[in-house]
Amino acid sequence: MLNIREATCADVSLILRLVRDLAEYEREPDAVVATEDDLLRDGFGAEPKFRVLIAEWDGTPVGFALYFYHYSTWLGRAGIFLEDLFVKPEYRGKGIGRALLTELARIAAQNGYYGVKWEVLDWNQPAIDFYQSLGAEIRKQWLTVRITGEAFRKLASDSV
Numbered sequence: 001m002l003n004i005r006e007a008t009c010a011d012v013s014l015i016l017r018l019v020r021d022l023a024e025y026e027r028e029p030d031a032v033v034a035t036e037d038d039l040l041r042d043g044f045g046a047e048p049k050f051r052v053l054i055a056e057w058d059g060t061p062v063g064f065a066l067y068f069y070h071y072s073t074w075l076g077r078a079g080i081f082l083e084d085l086f087v088k089p090e091y092r093g094k095g096i097g098r099a100l101l102t103e104l105a106r107i108a109a110q111n112g113y114y115g116v117k118w119e120v121l122d123w124n125q126p127a128i129d130f131y132q133s134l135g136a137e138i139r140k141q142w143l144t145v146r147i148t149g150e151a152f153r154k155l156a157s158d159s160v
Contacts, residue, residue: 002096002102007052007064009044009100012036014051022086026121045116053103055087055096065088065100074115079105082118097130119144 007015027031040051053096055063066084071077082104087096105114120127120138128138147155 003056007054012039062091077114079114080108080116
């Protein structure tokens, strides 16, 4: 039996384990530097930076969706950005990923948001096929851009 629920601060170690499982699946097992303290501070403090849905199958945690809110200036409305979606491989094909996305869509709709957006690795064809089966649009003309590390520190310290 599937149950989708909001995570609580008691789930921080579980969330971190699932994030590490996702990183392993995405071929980046050493990329996770987040700690339980980071997740506790940023997800469950006075002003949460993110929220998490936990998927349980017969009481066993088997997946999660970590998301936050953002704003589209073009649409003039807020939306949900899905940072991470993961279902343990042995539980795939049971509708868990769809249920997590359905719950995110409900949250967005109830709040009057325009929708949900996320990224997918270009080599993850099973995920791409799944998302397209839901009616999601793969926007190949947009490239993800980010600045981190030394380049970020240098930019942040530049005088204006």
